[in-house]
Structure formats: C-alpha cells, structure tokens
Amino acid sequence: MPTPSRTYQKASGMYYIRLLVPKKLVPYTHHQKIIYSLKTKDRSVAYVRALKINLAFEEWLKSMAIDDSKRFPELKVEHEGTTYDFNLDSPAEKAAYDGLVERIGMKVPKAIVPPPKLYSLDDGFKSWKSATYKVYSEGTRNAYYPRVVKFIDYARSKKITDVEAVKKTFATAYRDHINIEEASPLTVDNHTKAIKQFFDYLIKIEEYRFENPFANLHLVKKSQLKSVTDSYVRFRPEEIGRLFEVEGYFKRFKKPDLFYSPLIALTMGLRLEEVAQLRVTDIYDSDGTWVIDINEYGDDKELKTESSKRILPIPRFMLKTNFLDYHAYVLKTYGEDSHLYPYLIKTKNGYGKNVGYNFTKHKQELIKVDEELKTFHSLRKTLSAKMDDAKYPSHLRKSILGHHIEFDITNETYGSEEAGAKSKEHFSLSYMLTHLNQIEHGVDFGEFHFDFESDGFMYDLVRSMKRKAAKKAFEAEKKKAASQ
Template sequence: MALIAQPFRHPDSGIYYLRRVVPEELRPIVGKVEIRRSLRTRDYRQAKSAFAAAYADSERLFQQARQRDRQGTAAGDQTEAVEDSPTQLPIPINTPLTKHAPAAANTLKLSQVFQRYADSLVLANKPEYVHRRHLIDYGRAVERFVEAMGDLRITTIDPIEVQTFATRLSQSKAKGQDKPLATSTVRLTIARLSSILSYAVDSGIIPTNPISSSRLHKRLGSAKPKRRLDDDRGYTWSELVRMFSQPDFAALRHLQGRPGNALFWLPLIAAYTGARREEIAQLYVSDVRQQDNGQWFIRIIDDRPDKSVKTDSSRRDVPLHDDLIALGFLELVKGKQADARVFPQLVKVADGFAGIVSKGWRPLTQRWGIYRQGRNPLHAFRHTFKTLAREVGIPKEVSDWITGHAAENEGDRYGVNPLSRMVEEMQKLPSIAREAGLLT
C-alpha cells in the first residue's frame, strides 16, 4: 500500500502536523511509535514548506538511530541532537540500547500484521475519527477470521484457508438474528481482509495475496447486480408530485422531537440537489453560506469530527434552489450560532444522523402507495435528480458537480466548478414545490 507522506490537518484546530511512524526496529532507540510535530500553521502552502524540513529532520533522526544501533553505543551516551528548530526531533537521552529483534515473517500472526497495518495508516493524512472508524471496520474483519480459523501465522494462510473461512462466514448467523450473514457482508469482510493481506505483500512479509490467488471474488459475484432496463431506482415525476402534495407531508414542517422537521426538509433538499441523506443531515449553520452576489448555497465538507463525505469529489458547494428559499429553508439557520447544527434533533448513531429519517420516511411512502421493494425511499431522490437533469438538458459535468460524482478524467479535476453555472443550469428544473401545491 503506497502512501505519500504529506501534512496532517488536525480536524478540530485546523493546524497541520508532521506524523510519521517510527520503524519498528528503531522504536527501542527513539522511544516512540510515532513522531508527531506541529507545523504551526493552518495554511496548507506554508505547511507543505515546513513539512519538508520536518520530514528531513525525522529522516536524520532515523539515520542517527540506525547508526547508534550499529555502533552499539553505551546506554549512557548522549546522541547529538538535530538542529534547534520548531521541528527538532532529538533522540531521547539514556535510551536503553537493547536491540530490537524484529519478528521473522514466518512467525507473524494475522493479528500482528493487522497492528502493523494500523500503524501505517497515520501517513494517510486522514482525520482521527476516520482512522478510528477504519480500524474498527477492518479490525472486525480480522476478528471474524480469528473466530472462524484461529490467529494463524500469516505465511500459513493460503487459498484453501481463505475458501474455508468464506464458507464458514457465509454460514454464520448475523448478530442478534436467526439468519446467515448477507452475501454483501461476506463480500465486504473478504475485501477488507484482502486489503490487510495486500499490505503484507507490499511490506515483503508474504509473496502473494492468498485472497487474490483464490479468485474468491469471482465466486461471490459482483457487488452490484447487473442493471435491468426496467429497474428504475428513482421516482417518476407523478410520484414526486403525489408525495409532496400529501396533506400529512405539509404537516411535517412543524413536527417536533426526533426526527422532527427533518422529515419535511431532507426529502425536499434531496429532490432539489441530489445530495446524499447524510450530507444533508450533518449540515452546520456555518455550511449555509451566501456569495457576494446574494446567491445562497450549502457547503458539503468533512471539516468536523462528526461529519464525513463518501469520496473526495463529495466535498463541494451546492446552490440552494429558489424554491427551497421560498419554502423557508433559511429560517432554519436564522439567528443561530455558526457552530450550531441545522437539524440539532438528529443524533449520530450507527446508521448516521439520517437513519431515523429513513425509518420515518419509508412508512409514509407505503401509506401513500409509492413504496416499491428494492428502491431506497430516501436515496431514490438522488437517482431522480440525475434523471430530471438529463430530461431538461443539464450537461452531465454540471450535474456531476452538483451531486458530487467523481470526475472521469484528470483534466476535469483542474480548476473550480463555478457556482454561477450550476445556478444557471438548475433553473431548468421544473418546480416540484409549485406543482405539488407547496408554493402558490
């Protein structure tokens, strides 16, 4: 797994840091598992410059440690410190010089390889909460393997062991349920385990990835079923109008408690922007912004520990349609502190902020005769937006900017996506709110 070293931005303070894992054989000498030094700036360009100097200091530290290890310097000797600077990284004085004997590759167990994999993630420049979630998810894959097969030495895990594990996993019961694990869960567990084994290959611990060699992914089938032409996962125009014209939908605007008025606003915002449910539910007041020309927009970004985005392209600015403003969306943020949340009644749990909204929206669509098996009632608005955009002639690249779909080539990643162009194209969308009678 190739990771490019770069400054790490603290998710709370915004200050950039150097974070670097100390090689395992040098940890007894350096006295740390990880080097972490503040670059003393919130500006990325300044951080890049300071990072280069800090990285060179850390490399010099490792060289000194290796030299000290080779020479077998007495424990009481002091090692010359690097230059005095904000990124000074001296070797601790009086560090015990017991040589670290790295475990031979043929003795490392899967759990030990996973620990090394976890240590390597600090170089990925991701927020702390992202690392934590990643380790929980991937650690669970390792736990499932250990429960089924034992904590095997990494060199003894071969394609036969992998096939046996997959069979046992598919026959195991889902937590708290009397039914086998879903095929999607089995596939995801295998994929995460494969990432850890690929790290072992990259690190020279094993020559090949036994999961890749087993071709197990072929037997498990594609993660996404083949699309059928009659399988429309979005809503039709008549279904949109029927939903939003229901009297009990209009009453949701004043609903109290959880999910409260989020049950009114999330479907509407999703219909007009194609945004994902969690992108909307996690919004802060500071994410609702206005350009100098008066245009309002929402900023979708993972700049706080309780916010996340699916991909890099998901970080974006999305114009607020005039209908949403006319319906009173800005009243949700009027007079509130910037660090308040737009929907404070939503609490983040295992299925995110918006899980409770999904649970409330499904029975409503069933009551209105719109629910269809296999169609996600909230995510369907994302499909609907893309279909409407095609029907009214919004260019694909603009539609992708609005919905946060990934660029198809390197050239598309250059420059910025002008908000004015998005606003211009969004005017082509028909007025759902007026057609449904929400606006007169």
C-alpha cells in the first residue's frame, strides 16, 4: 500500500509533506490526501518539521478513534547514522520521541539562502510585452516597444543587463543621449514616456524595488505642451502618400463625410468641426470661383474664434474630385436647408466625432506615431507648414487658416496706397486661390471619386439618422417625464 507519510522536494527547491487520510475520515477532510508546504528548502529543517507533523497527525487519528495498525505501527527516526524505533502507544517512548525531535531541531544548521537571481531587462521586456500586447493599440505598440528595445540595447552596451542596476542617474544620462540624437524635445519625452511605462510595470510585479527612474524626466512642461506640439505635428510627404493611397483610402472611408473631410482639411486647412458642420448653402459659386463659407449661420454651428469666420476658394485639387457633384446631389435631393452631410447627428462634441475617430484608426494602421502627436488636425498643420516653407505672407496664411490678424494702424493710416492695396490683396479670393493652387500635396486627387449615387445609399444613411434622432428624442422625453 502507499506510504502513509511522504516528504519530498519540488523543482522549486521547496519541501512538502503528503499525508494519506484513512477512508473513514475522508468525509471530514474531503480529500484522500493532505499536502502541506514545509516552507523551507533546507533538508534538515524539512526533516524536523515533517516529524512533528507526523506526530500531530497520528494523535489526530487516535482522537478520531481510528485504529489502523498498518499505518504507523512504529515511527522511525534517523539521527547521526542511528535509527530509532518508537512505539507511540507507550507514554515513555512517546516522551523519548519528543525529546529526540527537540534535540535534532536544536542542531539544525542555519539554512544557507542562495543569493536571489537577478531579473534581467530582457526578461522584463518579454513579460511586459506579453502583459500589454492586447491592452495597447497597434499604434502604441509600434511606438513603445521599439523605444524600450533601444534603451535595453543602450544599457547592454554600458554593461547593464539587470533591472535593478538602472538608477536615476543612468536614466538621466540616457535621456541626454537621446536628446542629442533627436531634433524635437517632444520626441525625447515620448521616448522616455515609453520607458517609464515599462518600469511602472516592473514596479507593479515587484521586480524593481526603487522609485521609477524615468519619472519626471520630461523636457517639455505641461504648460508648454500645446505650443510645442503645434510645432511638430505636420505629416511628412511619405506619410501623406500612405494616408491618401487610393485603394486603402476607399476601403477605410465609406461615407461622404469620412471621404471628403480629410481632402478638404489637407488642401484648404479647415478644422475638424468646421468641415463637419457645413451646410449645403455654405458651398457656392462666387463670380466664377467656388468657395466654402465658414460661418456661424444656424443654431447648431460653433466656431473656435471670431477670426475663424472666413470665405475660402476651393483649390484645383478639390475640383478634380467629385466633391462638387456630391454637393449638387445633396442640394437637389435634400434642399437648401440640409447639412452637407444630411445623415450626421450632432453630439456633445459636435458633428466631427466619427470623422476624427475614423481618421485616427486609418492613421494608426499606416503611421508609427504617438496618439497625441499627429491627428486629423495635423492635415491643417501640414498645409500651414507648406505655406511657411513657401514663405507666403503672414496675412495670407492667417487669412486661410482663420487666425487672428493684428494690423499696424500706422501703415493702414499713413502707409502708401501700394502698401494698403497689397495688404487688402491678401484677403482676395483670387490671391488666396492662386497660392493654394501652387502648393503640391503629392496626391492624385483625380482618383478620389466617391460613389454616392448607388441605389439607396444616401437614403439608407438619412433614414438611419432619423431613427436615431427619434429614439434620442423619445429617451429625452421619457427621462424628463420621470423627473417630474
């Protein structure tokens, strides 16, 4: 039969004891065997603890009126090469058993604890990547993981391979090293931010016992973040090429607002909400020039500032698309009171929520960049940067982008007629159109023709919108009635 008691060591080095429970007592224990950790990796300590547990177990069996002569007819204890047999039914031998166990315990040498194995940066990265892979978006993974790998490679070059060897001074030195390589302080901050996330994880799993060495290493203060970000959010030409690659663009943007809005923002510099809230009457022919009128006509419109109001000529690039055909279709089908995108519903964030969301998803699949660095707004910034590169006059750029313009009252009053005419010229449609048409975007706009006249396509979009609006109104009335 199996041995009633067995002491063994697991692969981890920890000792355990297994005790077999008599069938009559299984209803009490609910187990046929009981396994205890002896909580030691030292063989001598485990031996003494097992002896004590054996004795306590046998006493419990007797208290339960179990008389199993086959279990422990006697207990054998080995000590210094001699085997002692004890009959625990004899009070004298039980006392001797207790005395021997106590003497053995007194002679147990102090356990030798091996030094803990150092946790490597490579092991930490594997664990962090496994824990975060499904949590992070693809864009975040593509941004964070390479930065941490680059840091680990740098640490290895400095003979640092273990997690706890990384101290604040080393983190600061690495930040300074990256700062030499990178042109933008914001890029440096995004780099150290990724490594901070890595060490936050190591602290969480208790593999790093100190404060996060990459905490508070940012070069750009929060109060400066907006202004600095504005300087570094333009899309590079190769990024524009990927974003406006025809096949991928058509697969992603399957509604008119999603399709036309990025094209308008790229070529005319409109803000997200400016393009999303357009009404059909905001696009018209002004003496032979098609324009978009950015205004606040209507209770549902909102502009960022007073200077956001402006009338912009539609450049040749947009005329190569079928945007004006779409506009004519909406005007004819839904009338002059219609929105340009008649199926949109205004949310607490305006009309542009879905446009911004879908563009972000599109960007994440094509560009490796942090979420806060490049967004839909970057299309507008790209146009602004191109005008800067071309050294367009400041008044012209501000007129197109809807920025505040400060006039020099001296020049306006006492300046030459030529200077005054030149200043006013910066606001003329023809002047703006000429300069907008001169900017090259690297996109074949003639390929961008959206199929909005498919059977029932627009009808289904508008019907869906009306259903959602009706449901929203019903829920509002229901909530109002419940509160009264």
